[in-house]
Amino acid sequence: MVSRMNIENDTVEITSGVRFGRTIGSPISMVIKNKDWENWQKIMSVDENELMIDPSLRITRPRPGHADLPGIFKYHENDIRNILERASARETAVRVAAGALCKCLLKEFNINILSHVVNIGGIQASAADFKFEIISKKITMSELRCADKNAEKKMKKIIDKAKSEGDSIGGIFEILVQNIPVGLGSHVHYKRKLDAAIASALMSIQAIKGIEFGLGFKMASLPGSKVHDEIFFNSKKKDSLKFGFYRKTNNAGGIEGGMSNGEIIVIRAVMKPIPTLYKPLRSVDINSKKPFKASIERSDICAVPAASIVGEAVTAIEITDFFLDKFRADSLVELKDNYENYNNLYKGFSLE
Numbered sequence: 001m002v003s004r005m006n007i008e009n010d011t012v013e014i015t016s017g018v019r020f021g022r023t024i025g026s027p028i029s030m031v032i033k034n035k036d037w038e039n040w041q042k043i044m045s046v047d048e049n050e051l052m053i054d055p056s057l058r059i060t061r062p063r064p065g066h067a068d069l070p071g072i073f074k075y076h077e078n079d080i081r082n083i084l085e086r087a088s089a090r091e092t093a094v095r096v097a098a099g100a101l102c103k104c105l106l107k108e109f110n111i112n113i114l115s116h117v118v119n120i121g122g123i124q125a126s127a128a129d130f131k132f133e134i135i136s137k138k139i140t141m142s143e144l145r146c147a148d149k150n151a152e153k154k155m156k157k158i159i160d161k162a163k164s165e166g167d168s169i170g171g172i173f174e175i176l177v178q179n180i181p182v183g184l185g186s187h188v189h190y191k192r193k194l195d196a197a198i199a200s201a202l203m204s205i206q207a208i209k210g211i212e213f214g215l216g217f218k219m220a221s222l223p224g225s226k227v228h229d230e231i232f233f234n235s236k237k238k239d240s241l242k243f244g245f246y247r248k249t250n251n252a253g254g255i256e257g258g259m260s261n262g263e264i265i266v267i268r269a270v271m272k273p274i275p276t277l278y279k280p281l282r283s284v285d286i287n288s289k290k291p292f293k294a295s296i297e298r299s300d301i302c303a304v305p306a307a308s309i310v311g312e313a314v315t316a317i318e319i320t321d322f323f324l325d326k327f328r329a330d331s332l333v334e335l336k337d338n339y340e341n342y343n344n345l346y347k348g349f350s351l352e
């Protein structure tokens with residue numbers, strides 16, 4: 001699982017937008033150098049060189065489950081390498097870096113985000129009852145970012161088995177967002193819905209094939225009385241996020257009508273098994289049209305823990321976008337002021 005991590009031991013270089021450790025409003029540029037680049041300078045050269053006319057270097061056997069086949073038609077290419085390098089999830093490294101910046105901003109408002117693995121190859125972790133802080137602590141001690149130790153052991157076995165069989169394995173990760181104020185997102189326009197934006201960002205991660213919020217797909221088999229979170233009020237629960245209104249359940253996963261409702265946001269994403277298999281699947285050569293086993297690129301067996309970190313990052317980016325949309329400001333001081341103003345607005349619980 002970790003072979004790629006050995007060459008992708010990333011550090012981020014910030015080249016603009018920050019002075020003396022503080023952002024100054026201009027765009028922040030970040031560079032993540034790929035150690036493997038040394039080995040690929042000639043074959044991926046920007047300038048023409050002798051390799052460009054060497055047909056034996058071309059990749060012509062598309063891998064099922066990848067961008068390879070649709071990509072060559074869309075971009076009229078005769079070398080699948082021109083498709084697969086950009087389609088690679090390597091692109092997500094910089095999204096993780098951007099997400100880290102967003103998390104810094106959100107932390108100023110006590111908003112925390114975590115992700116953890118809840119299923120690999122059908123092995124289900126029973127972390128659903130753990131609180132945010134407990135999960136957060138447990139995953140730091142887990143190689144697979146799984147809060148359930150017993151399940152993790154079984155998950156490792158299933159990954160090893162897939163490896164020994166030249167196969168790959170997928171799974172599910174969960175993202176939790178804590179201390180979100182009521183009212184991020186909007187019901188008034190489809191592009192302003194918080195759940196739609198988060199789902200779209202998560203679906204943009206390579207190999208993610210489904211998203212659910214709260215009870216998610218289980219809602220299909222339950223009546224409304226068992227799904228919707230009843231509303232209560234207690235003036236003593238006057239916390240600034242929900243203005244005294246509260247729920248005993250959170251089946252909605254913290255979003256109603258495209259808006260945060262103040263409960264923890266609960267999202268799960270399913271990742272398909274990695275498409276590059278060491279025991280390759282059948283495919284057809286794009287030139288000869290003859291059947292072949294698909295080509296093998298260096299590949300992971302299971303990337304669900306890595307994908308969960310990407311999922312956490314893109315969620316942080318979306319939440320930040322919606323947070324800034326709601327509390328618009330040009331400085332952190334102003335942003336805090338706007339945020340406090342909103343919280344003070346309903347102190348007397350009157351909407352008149």
Ligand SMILES: Cc1cc2nc3c(=O)[nH]c(=O)nc-3n(C[C@H](O)[C@H](O)[C@H](O)COP(=O)(O)O)c2cc1C
Binds near residue numbers: 066087089206208275
């Ligand atoms: C963190 C991460 C790591 C991945 N690693 C690999 C890999 O090593 N080999 C591979 O074939 N696919 C890998 N993928 C998945 C492919 O990039 C993805 O399946 C492919 O680009 C096709 O896109 P689609 O699955 O969204 O249709 C990875 C995805 C993620 C999110």
